Every structure is written in structure tokens, then in C-alpha cells.
Amino acid sequence: MSGGGNRNRGARWSAAAWAAGVLAALVALPLGAGDRLPERVATHWGGGGRPDGSMPFWAVPLFPALLWTALLLVLALTARRATGPVRAWYGAVLLFTGVLLTGAQASIVHANLDRTDWTGAATVGPAVVLTLGAALLAGLLGLLAGRRGAAAAPAPARGPVLDVPVGERFVWLSWTTNPWLQLTAAVLGLVAAAAAIAAAGGLIGAPWAVVAPLTVVAAVVLGRSSVQARVTPKGLEVAFGPAGWPVRRWPIQAIESARVEQRTPAQVGGWGYRLSGLGTTVMLRRGECLVIHPRTGAEFAVSVDDAERGAALLNTLAAQRTGD
Incomplete structure (x- = not known):
């Protein structure tokens, strides 16, 4: 198969853009609403939907950012030694964890918005369900894409490729990626995601007239990249x-x-x-x-x-x- 280098570069650029976008969202969400959050922020809710745990404001952006960075370091250190079937899980882990952390951060900010004390934070039950569902879907899509890429890895050619006796089965495979189209899709997707996350965190009104078209265009461009x-x-x-x-x-x-x-x-x-x-x-x-x-x-x-x-x-x- 030809074009493997292009595909690998495209995958690395996509992963880097996703990693940077998630990290930016985890930090920007609480900092952007800093003047509307209490000094201690509710970060855990009990079975009754009441907040039962909190963190100081400075820890709200720091803690998930450190978790995300640690995950990225672990994946980066183990990626070179991973085989095709194992690497297929890397995209799933990145997508699942990124969506989960970002959704949780948006839920926390929204629940604490304009509260004078963390004990009065709103419930996050419905947001948790939506976030978990979105994370599972993102992880599944990442796993399917990763397995497809791993399955496409060719075996070394044996003998003349075009000497095809009747009854024998030969396969030719080639892949091409346009990194500029991928970058365009990533930028459009990140802008749409940032607007949606900001709306979910209560920082801005629901900008669906902007989010929906950007999401559609990003998906179309990515599908043609x-x-x-x-x-x-x-x-x-x-x-x-x-x-x-x-x-x-x-x-x-x-x-x-x-x-x-x-x-x-x-x-x-x-x-x-x-x-x-x-x-x-x-x-x-x-x-x-x-x-x-x-x-x-x-x-x-x-x-x-x-x-x-x-x-x-x-x-x-x-x-x-x-x-x-």
C-alpha cells in the first residue's frame, strides 16, 4: 500500500489538534467564567443530586488539565512500541477521555455559575448522562477508525505483483491524505466545539445557527480529506x-x-x-x-x-x- 506516510502524518496532526483543543477547553471554561464562580467550586455530587465535594477555584482548570496531559504523555511514550491492533485503541481512548473531561468541565462550570457558595450548585444529573453517551459514541467511532486503519496495513509484496495466475487472489491498496483539508476540518470543528461547550457551560447563549453549519461543513471537509x-x-x-x-x-x-x-x-x-x-x-x-x-x-x-x-x-x- 502506498500513501501510508501521508496517512500517518494526517493522523498525528489530527491527534495533536484534538489534544490541544481539549486542553484549551479544560482551562478556558472555568477561567472564562471566573468572575461568575464562587471561591470554592462544587466538583462532586451525591446520590441525591446535592453537591458534596468542592475544590478551590484555581484547582478547577488545573486538575483536569493535568489528568489530560498525563494521559497524552502515557500514550506518546507507548505509541512507538504498540502494534496495529493495540494502536487501534489509541484514538478511542483520546476521543472518549477528551469528550468525557470536557463535558464534565462544562457541567461543573454551568452548575456553579452565578452561585455565591458551592453548596448551592445546581444538579448535574442530565448533563452527566449526555456527556457519558457522547463520550461512548466518540470512543466507538475512534475505535472503528483505528481498526480500519490497522486492517489496511499491507503484507510485504511477494514476487511480481502483476503475475496473477487465474484463481489466485491479489490485492492492491493505496491511500492519500490532504493535510490542509484535514487542518481546515479540525479548525472548523474546534470552533464549533468551542461554541457548543461555551453554551453548555452557560457562558454564552446557544449559538446553534453557527454551531450546526460549522459542524456540517467540518464533517464534509473531513470526509473528503x-x-x-x-x-x-x-x-x-x-x-x-x-x-x-x-x-x-x-x-x-x-x-x-x-x-x-x-x-x-x-x-x-x-x-x-x-x-x-x-x-x-x-x-x-x-x-x-x-x-x-x-x-x-x-x-x-x-x-x-x-x-x-x-x-x-x-x-x-x-x-x-x-x-x-
């Missing part, structure tokens, strides 16, 4: 985004031929998923593209590394299927 092309005896499969969805598939019998072509964003009308006189092009980086010519419909091109080998394998498989 990476692409994986996979050739199997069944045909070509092109999956988008870190979760590998949506997916476009062409059965091998539907592909007349495949080739390699040099393309630029100017030729196809820009970056991302583009429609032009050349057909459909997934343009994440200029240069080498795998281009297929279907038996019906417009041509499809995707900018991935090692496109020549993918095209050759598609042509070999198509010839075997038609008996040419």
Missing part, C-alpha cells in the same frame, strides 16, 4: 474519509480499462471531489492519478500513489474476466 483505493478480484473500491464512508465500487466486469494520468487541480476545477470534462476526479494532491474507463458512464480518477501498479492489476483482472 483522505481517500483509499483498493483493487481486488471483485474490482475497484474507493472509500472516503477516516471512517471509510461513503464508498464507490466498480465491479471488474464494469471496467473496460485503467491507466495512469498526471492531473492538476487546475485541470479538474480544484481540490476534493470534482466534476469536469475529464469525468470525475478525486483530487487530493496533484500528479499521478489512477484513471478507470468504465464500459458505461464517465471516467473516474483518484489521486493516489503507486497508481501504475493499481491500473496494471485492474487491466490484468479485467482481461482474465473477459478471457482476452
